[in-house]
Amino acid sequence: xxxxxxxxxxxxxxxxxxxxxxxxxxxxxxxxxxxxxxxxxxxxxxxxxxxxxxxxxxxxxxxxxxxxxxxxxxxxxxxxxxxxxxxxxxxxxxxxxxxxxxxxxxxxxxxxxxxxxxxxxxxxxxxxxxxxxxxxxxxxxxxxxxxxxxxxxxxxxxxxxxxxxxxxxxxxxxxxxxxxxxxxxxxxxxxxxxxxxxxxxxxxxxxxxxxxxxxxxxxxxxxxxxxxxxxxxxxxxxxxxxxxxxxxxxxxxxxxxxxxxxxxxxxxxxxxxxxxxxxxxxxxxxxxxxxxxxxxxxxxxxxxxxxxxxxxxxxxxxxxxxxxxxxxxxxxxxxxxxxxxxxxxxxxxxxxxxxxxxxxxxxxxxxxxxxxxxxxxxxxxxxxxxxxxxxxxxxxxxxxxxxxxxxxxxxxxxxxxxxxxxxxxxxxxxxxxxxx
Amino acid sequence: xxxxxxxxxxxxxxxxxxxxxxxxxxxxxxxxxxxxxxxxxxxxxxxxxxxxxxxxxxxxxxxxxxxxxxxxxxxxxxxxxxxxxxxxxxxxxxxxxxxxxxxxxxxxxxxxxxxxxxxxxxxxxxxxxxx
Numbered sequence: 001x002x003x004x005x006x007x008x009x010x011x012x013x014x015x016x017x018x019x020x021x022x023x024x025x026x027x028x029x030x031x032x033x034x035x036x037x038x039x040x041x042x043x044x045x046x047x048x049x050x051x052x053x054x055x056x057x058x059x060x061x062x063x064x065x066x067x068x069x070x071x072x073x074x075x076x077x078x079x080x081x082x083x084x085x086x087x088x089x090x091x092x093x094x095x096x097x098x099x100x101x102x103x104x105x106x107x108x109x110x111x112x113x114x115x116x117x118x119x120x121x122x123x124x125x126x127x128x129x130x131x132x133x134x135x136x137x138x139x140x141x142x143x144x145x146x147x148x149x150x151x152x153x154x155x156x157x158x159x160x161x162x163x164x165x166x167x168x169x170x171x172x173x174x175x176x177x178x179x180x181x182x183x184x185x186x187x188x189x190x191x192x193x194x195x196x197x198x199x200x201x202x203x204x205x206x207x208x209x210x211x212x213x214x215x216x217x218x219x220x221x222x223x224x225x226x227x228x229x230x231x232x233x234x235x236x237x238x239x240x241x242x243x244x245x246x247x248x249x250x251x252x253x254x255x256x257x258x259x260x261x262x263x264x265x266x267x268x269x270x271x272x273x274x275x276x277x278x279x280x281x282x283x284x285x286x287x288x289x290x291x292x293x294x295x296x297x298x299x300x301x302x303x304x305x306x307x308x309x310x311x312x313x314x315x316x317x318x319x320x321x322x323x324x325x326x327x328x329x330x331x332x333x334x335x336x337x338x339x340x341x342x343x344x345x346x347x348x349x350x351x352x353x354x355x356x357x358x359x360x361x362x363x364x365x366x367x368x369x370x371x372x373x374x375x376x377x378x379x380x381x382x383x384x385x386x387x388x389x390x391x392x393x394x395x396x397x398x399x400x401x402x403x404x405x406x407x408x409x410x411x412x413x414x415x416x417x418x419x420x421x422x423x424x425x426x427x428x429x430x431x432x433x434x435x436x
Numbered sequence: 437x438x439x440x441x442x443x444x445x446x447x448x449x450x451x452x453x454x455x456x457x458x459x460x461x462x463x464x465x466x467x468x469x470x471x472x473x474x475x476x477x478x479x480x481x482x483x484x485x486x487x488x489x490x491x492x493x494x495x496x497x498x499x500x501x502x503x504x505x506x507x508x509x510x511x512x513x514x515x516x517x518x519x520x521x522x523x524x525x526x527x528x529x530x531x532x533x534x535x536x537x538x539x540x541x542x543x544x545x546x547x548x549x550x551x552x553x554x555x556x557x558x559x560x561x562x563x564x565x566x567x
Contacts, residue, residue, distance in 0.1 A: 024521060301537040308539040316469050340438065341538045343468035
C-alpha cells in the first residue's frame with residue numbers, strides 16, 4: 001500500500017474528512033477549523049462525501065478510537081471513497097494502521113496543503129519549494145515507512161546495510177541539493193531587490209490569511225488581472241507590479257497567504273517566497289472584515305505570529321477588506337473588538353473599488369522618507385543628462401535655468417548622494433578643462 | 437494604546453532539591469505592533485519541593501504583579517499556563533488575562549523572558565544553588 005503523499009490529487013475524487021477534537025477545547029473554534037479543512041479539500045479539488053469527528057485524547061495507534069476507525073472503514077466502503085483526510089497530524093504508524101483498516105489512501109492536513117501547493121506550483125522555484133517541503137515532511141518518517149513496508153525483507157549476504165538507512169540518506173541528500181539550488185535562487189532575488197532599491201523603488205507587499213482577498217486588492221490597486229478565486233491558496237508565486245504613488249514609484253507584491261498551525265518545515269521551505277514579505281519596506285496586512293470578530297482575531301493572530309520576529313520594525317497597514325458587505329455601525333463594532341490587533345487600519349472594498357485612494361495616501365505616509373534638496377547643476381550637456389536622470393529617479397519640484405541649473409528635488413537619500421557625487425565629478429572635470 | 441503586564445516564568449524544570457522558579461512581570465504601554473513605553477519591572481523567585489501546579493503558577497504571577505504600581509491586562513505565553521483554554525484562566529486571575537496575540541505583545545513576552553532567565557541565572561550563581 002502506498003502511504004506517502006506523492007500521488008497527484010484532486011479531480012473530483014471522493015474523500016471523507018475526519019477530525020479529532022481534544023476534550024475541553026472551544027467548540028466554536030473547532031467548528032471553524034473543520035470549515036477550513038473543508039475549504040482546503042475543495043481547493044485541492046476533492047469532493048467531500050462524508051465527515052466524521054470524535055472528541056477524545058489521541059490514540060497512539062489510530063488517532064481516533066478503534067471503534068470510530070471501524071465506523072470510518074464502513075463509511076469508506078459504503079460511499080466508495082478514494083481517500084481519507086485527517087485534520088490532525090498523523091504518525092507513520094497511525095497512517096499505516098488506518099489505511100490498512102480502511103483500504104484506501106489516508107493523508108493529514110499538512111499533506112493536503114502540500115498537494116494544493118504541488119498543484120499550483122508553476123515556476124521552477126515553487127516546484128523546488130514544494131519538493132523540499134515534501135522531503136522535509138518525509139524524513140522523520142523515512143525509517144518507519146521502510147520498516148513497515150519491508151517487514152520481513154532484509155538485505156542478505158553482501159547487502160550494503162539496511163533499507164531504512166539508505167532511504168533516509170537518499171532523502172537527506174536530495175534536501176541538501178534542493179536547498180543549495182534554492183539558496184542560489186534566493187541570492188538572485190536579493191540582488192534584484194537591492195537593484196530595485198537602488199533604482200528608487202520602495203517595496204510593498206500584501207500579506208494576510210489565505211482567502212482574505214489579497215489578489216483582488218492587488219488588482220484594484222495596480223489595475224491588473226491576477227487570478228482571483230474564492231479559494232484557499234490561489235496565489236503561490238509572488239507577482240510584482242509597479243505602482244505610481246503621486247510621483248513616487250513603488251513595487252507591490254502579491255504573496256502566498258498564511259494559515260494557522262503552518263508547520264516549521266513548510267515555512268522554511270517557502271522561506272524565499274515569504275522573504276518577499278519580510279524584506280519589504282511596508283506590509284499591507286489584508287483582513288476579511290466580513291467574517292465574525294473571533295475569526296478575524298484568530299486570523300490576525302496567525303499573521304502576527306508569522307510576522308512578528310521576522311520583519312524588524314517594518315511598518316504595517318491593516319487593510320480591512322470586503323467593507324461592502326457591512327454597514328458603518330457594524331464596522332465600528334468590529335473595529336472596537338479587533339483594534340488592538342490592527343495597526344494603522346484602512347477600510348477598503350477591493351471589489352467595489354472604494355477606499356483605494358485613502359489606502360494609497362496611507363501608503364505614502366508610511367513609506368521610507370524621501371529628502372528634499374536643492375541641487376545646482378552645470379548648464380551643459382552633462383548637466384542636462386544628470387537632470388533627466390533625476391526626473392527618472394524622483395520628483396523634480398522646480399527647475400530654474402540660468403548660468404547653471406537649479407533644481408528643487410525630492411528623492412531617496414542615496415539618489416541625492418549619487419547626484420551630488422556626479423555633480424562634483426563634473427565640476428572637477430570642468431575645472432581641469434578650464435586650467436588646460 | 438493600552439497597558440499590559442507581560443509575565444514569564446523561568447526554571448520550571450526539576451533541579452536538585454526541587455524547583456527554583458523566577459517570575460518576571462513588566463508593565464508596558466503597547467500599540468498593535470510596537471512597545472511604546474516600559475513602565476516598571478518586578479521579579480519574584482519561588483522554591484517548590486514538588487512540581488508546580490496551575491494554581492502555583494497563577495499564585496506566583498499574581499504575587500509578582502501585585503508588586504507593580506501600574507495596572508494592566510496580564511499577558512503570557514500559552515505554554516506557561518499548560519495550554520489551558522482562556523476561559524479557565526480568566527476565572528482564576530483577579531486581573532484581566534489573555535494569551536499573547538499581537539506583534540507588540542509577543543515582543544513584550546520576548547523581553548520579559550530574557551529578564552526572568554537572566555535574573556534566575558544570576559540568583560543561582562549568587563545563592564550557589566546547585567542546578
